[in-house]
Amino acid sequence: MTAPSRSFSRRLLLTRGAAVLGASSLALPPLARAQGSKIKIGLMLPYTGTFAQIGNAIEAGFRLALQEQGGKLGGREVEIVKLDDESEPSKGVENASKLVQRDKVDVIVGTVHSGVQMGIHKVARESGVLCLIPNAGVHAATRALCAPNVFRTSFSNSQPTLALGRPMVDKGLKKAVWISWKYAAGEEAFEGFRDSFTQAGGSIVKDLWLPFPNVEFQALLTEIASLKPDAVATMFAGAGAGKFITDYAAAGLKGKIPLWGSGFLTEGVLEAAGAAADGIMTAMHYSDSLATPRNQQFRLDYAKAFKSQPDVYSVQGYDAGLLLIAGAKAVNGDLGAKPALYKAMEGAVIDSPRGKWTMSKAHNPVQDFYLRVVDKGENKVLGVAAKALSDSGAGCKLA
The missing domain is CATH 3.40.50.2300 (Response regulator)
Structure with missing residues (x-):
């Protein structure tokens, strides 16, 4: 595999x-x-x-x-x-x-x-x-x-992206486009980004979706270029993530519109993505390099x-x-x-x-999420993106 x-x-x-x-x-x-x-x-x-x-x-x-x-x-x-x-x-x-x-x-x-x-x-x-x-x-x-x-x-699916909003706004990235697959994991990840980014003072210009597991990104990348956001936030993973990263660079967006994502965007794909992944920022609850x-x-x-x-x-x-x-x-x-x-x-x-x-009271980890940057094929930890981050536990009746 x-x-x-x-x-x-x-x-x-x-x-x-x-x-x-x-x-x-x-x-x-x-x-x-x-x-x-x-x-x-x-x-x-x-x-x-x-x-x-x-x-x-x-x-x-x-x-x-x-x-x-x-x-x-x-x-x-x-x-x-x-x-x-x-x-x-x-x-x-x-x-x-x-x-x-x-x-x-x-x-x-x-x-x-x-x-x-x-x-x-x-x-x-x-x-x-x-x-x-x-x-x-x-x-x-x-x-x-x-x-x-x-x-x-x-x-929980929304935790990694719940850690993205504040660091993005702190870097002056206040207008963002979201892109992901249209399925439950993507929608739950979007919830985390939407809540954290807007609460930090950012605004989502547009949310873009593809049917899972479609990897034909070109039309949406063209739309992103025309929207000219401060940044793009995403949740893709695996082979689809690798292709998105390389397509993003090939579309001329790398170096112009910063790419941020759930940590799984860059897990296991860096060798395949090569230099196209350099500079991508992610939030994740673990890194090999801790x-x-x-x-x-x-x-x-x-x-x-x-x-x-x-x-x-x-x-x-x-x-x-x-x-x-x-x-x-x-x-x-x-x-x-x-x-x-x-x-x-x-x-x-x-x-x-x-x-x-x-x-947490709902039995989900309350944990730190690390801000990472891809540098020469490695996810390098820059610091803590969100300290003791908890999922909302919405609807849980345990406590």
Whole structure:
């Protein structure tokens, strides 16, 4: 799998998620778990197809966190059950149900594809099984459909772009054009940019959209040139992002109209984009180049354990492990002590390679987002774009 397609896998056809969630309800009985000798964890991740590399990175990060605890949670041995979700939303409910009813897992860690996530979410809400989301950014999971037993360790789709507005206005960029794919992930990312940019005093000249996954950008780039904004803000990812970056430069806009975006715009595509990417500004909750002892030690330990370099997905899997460890320690491994378990997880301070973060009332990370610039093929951190940034949690009734 190429680096561009690997990055692309975090941006997904979320529009299918609502249909999955709206499927006929399963009659799942409440969970009844005996305090056995082992804690069973179901890893429901993509292990084949386009998204396999991300699934493997998440699992590696998660396993590293457990290895640091001697492979135990709250003193109890751990058994891991792996299930390939195939990034197929239509199988989300069925596969999650297998883990809960057949394999009787205590925890589900999953997944990448937000359409699949909504299937897992349905089962988690109905069964009460603890669910940790290590990637999928779909808003509903920690907004209107939030649940006491569901925790996310990655981001909501609007968080990276919610960090863009203030830095752009601070640089004097007060009129912007937005461009993205017309699907739920793009619309949720636009929400973050719209709110942060306008609240900082900027104005959006126009928002431009393409059907997902269309990559014929030329007509819209011509329109951008005619609008002459101070800057362009965007959310693209993977191969589509790489093509947008090169097309943007080829259209003569590079160096004339600054390009800003969600951090996933430049994740995994810099080698393919080459010099066309230089100068692009992004906001992201992690960067390989974070010069902190915590990140440097994590990268060293990960490389030793897996003979590869970690990425943002590895960190999100690692942090899912850290969050579970914090909860299990508080209840001495008794994951059936749910009120105490959830309270501990809600109050945990996660000492992550990305920087310390906490959990919002809606169970989404409250975390720093870094301002980055592409310089000679690297995303270099310039500073913090937004400190302790929280998703709105709109519609969540947990608290």
